[in-house]
Amino acid sequence: MPRRAHIAMVSIPAHGHVNPSLELIRELVSRGHRVTYANDASFAEVIAGTGAELIPYRSTLPRPGVPVQGWPEDTVAQLDMFLDDAMSMLPQLRAAYEHDRPELFLYDIACAPARILAENWGLPAVQLSPTFVAWEGYEQDMAAMVEWLRTDPRAVAHHRRYSDWLAGCGVADPDSLRFVGRPQRGLVLIPRALQPHADQVDRQRFTFVGPCFGDRSGQGSWQRPPGARKVLLVSLGSAFTRQPAFYRACLAAFGRLPGWHVVLQIGKHVAPGDLGAIPDNVEVHPWVPQLAVLEQADAFITHAGMGGAQEGLYCGLPMIAVPQDTDQFANADQLVALGVAQRIDTERATPEALRSALLQLTEDPQVAARLSVIRKELREEGGATRAAEVLEAELLPEARATAVR
Template identity: 60%
Template structure:
């Protein structure tokens, strides 16, 4: 399958170029989805700055954006996220509180004409509101729908520690210059948001209001991360990846080697992340290449199947490529995403405890032999690509520039 040729960006006249600032958090799953939007805006001639931790400078700088160092306190280096959702929310709030002075030190003297911000970068919205500047949320996952507060958020706010978190959030908002003082409204719905996911992955999409536009995944070749060429003798290609965060799964990878190693006609790319030593895998069959990191969209464009943790980014990339998937969810919203992929008719779900070599192999062979799965995958691929990606996202951003 081929990815359509990328449209050349339309450059704006020098006197019409603007300063657009993106503010993010250094989690790779939050950085990658919006990178091509940033690249597109910079290619059109806008001055784009990107405030984020220097740890992700290698991802940001190739886009043409100017990195604004903003140190983060989020535990992304060792992936030591707490299991308690309120504790995790506290981490994002604390990070925003310490990030805002860093943002002010740069942007009070050099304000952006428009601010883009990640869902976890609360400091950006506070800064934009205090400056009276327009702002747009770039969401790498699903957004709230009408009724979300009662159906989902109410359960969260009933957890221990929730009242203290909301009180701390409200106290910060009252003192930081924000104009939206209700913490639920501030951290929830944005007045304007671009969802960088396929509409097909959005729960209750019919109840999402017009403040949100679904532009689908914004993908590029990620050439700076290295390329990939399909072996000439590969009859079929399988990509196995649990993303960037939940990759301490040596036992699962060994099951994959037993399932797919020496499978006739198949070439397998196995991404193991940075936490597993390849030596833990034992003998690697000749038809398997093991990598710590891969340019995922480039491989999916040439793949025939995908074993994924069903993170939103990977789910969206799988739909964009039209590749049948085996979803092995690991945490958070991945279980919901896995069920949605199954509901759409393009995937089978296998929980980690059930992911034996036998179940993985039989599921793969059944999945790729199913003509209904192939037909549905192709249809959703076309729908996802029609949402416009980075080109449409950049067009919408430019429409909102003052």
């Protein structure tokens, strides 16, 4: 029987970094490869569910069930926290894999140690990106940010410390900005439609495979109520749900709106009693199996996190984007640029604005036509199957020849 290839996945203990990889890992295991997954033990159960073997390391990052100080607000402090974790991770990974070297390292964007080991040991490495990647001309287009990174004293100190560490680890090009943003090879787990300047992305370096969605039946199901002509899901994800005033605005906008049934996810910080009277056409939940609802919905109000944005496109839904933080503002603007969404910032999310946007989006045939094209393109990107094929092609020749297909 042909020898299996050993593929080592390395990620940090954060759901937004682990979850996008899970279906790809499950696909690789199903193809007969031996997959080890290096992460903090707090993610042992999630990783075991894919069939991969956990390689535990002790992370210094905030993580489930561990009383570590939370994420700082300051950007440089956040960068320093990731760098400290990488420095702590590297010797642990080196010890774990020194005598069990993989044929291929697969690593999350926050896991520089995997690429360092691959370079030290002469192994191929592929970066997994759950968000958009740099394009040709990125430095010029993002000049203000790049200038800040190059000139702010604290950012400069971080960059110098990172680059000095890379040089000490034997990395050929130790510039930290290039090292993080310009991997030798990368898989991009978002739709090309959500990538800024997608036509300027180096296709020799990056391959877009789209989101790797899998079976989510374990999350539960949802059934469209009989008689509901149209369904709207309102969800601000899991981290930005302390918004009772916004939820009340949604109830005023869509409660008793003829023909519409509303699924309102409010998270764990707001109680239904904080919302006042709930109209008969609205169901309120702290959490819902989002993709199961979206597959039966007609519109989506989202905070435009990367996961929600791509799920909305995958299901071909017009969206009202209400961004809350970080990359959500850029995602919202990208959805608007695609012609499939309207952006309404939280402070402007009045009942009148929300209702007007919903009716405009869902009654515009051009929006429907654009969504149909994007939905088709996204599903043709290949997901986990395509990603696994790309990874198998990256294996060293001797591993590729004997790897199970």
